[in-house]
């Protein structure tokens with residue numbers, strides 16, 4: 001089964017609106033030379049205040065797809081109410097988002113997000129017609145203690161609990177080993193592929209073989225233009241969630257270009 005790769009840029013808490021716009025323009029001018037079927041699914045995730053400084057870019061070849069999709073970096077599971085500082089799925093959609101990143105290790109670590117909260121967010125996102133990018137990953141201590149697979153399987157089972165196989169199939173998972181995020185220490189691609197295969201097996205167990213074959217599972221953690229080809233050559237890595245290297249148009253565009261060399 002061939003799964004269309006995704007290259008997603010998580011801009012985290014960076015860039016003012018004018019800077020976000022400039023970066024967006026740099027990516028837009030790169031994708032203009034391609035059609036959406038030639039490109040991987042390109043997703044950018046600016047901070048909330050810059051969501052309206054960027055926009056999704058429709059393809060004009062008649063394929064009905066976008067050349068650039070927009071993602072929010074988080075959301076709340078409730079539709080509205082007294083949740084100061086939060087945004088709903090509908091608000092993200094209203095601001096032009098098709099995807100929402102949830103369960104990023106920075107949210108789990110600094111804002112005490114639990115597996116249960118991430119499951120509620122995933123359900124709300126799917127109910128609202130958007131696609132969750134569900135993050136998971138182990139700390140260095142967990143890796144050294146030999147509990148990586150067990151920890152990630154627990155995160156995935158919890159995140160997907162009570163979600164239909166059809167909805168699981170549309171979802172995206174990002175495996176981001178915490179020790180590889182922002183450290184320059186990319187996880188060896190065969191090891192990342194092994195963990196991602198394990199995640200696919202967990203998806204198969206909870207949602208069936210079709211969902212496991214369809215769901216796109218990305219790798220994240222110090223992805224660079226020089227690492228992406230080897231990562232994309234692996235059997236089960238369906239793309240990348242890129243942090244630092246997504247903050248410059250040149251490096252993000254090069255990651256997209258190098259992805260196209262391997263498989264789109």
Ligand code: 13P
Nearest residue numbers: 010181182221222243244
């Ligand atoms: P870096 O690419 O900066 O390591 O960040 C990865 C990440 O956390 C993306 O969500």
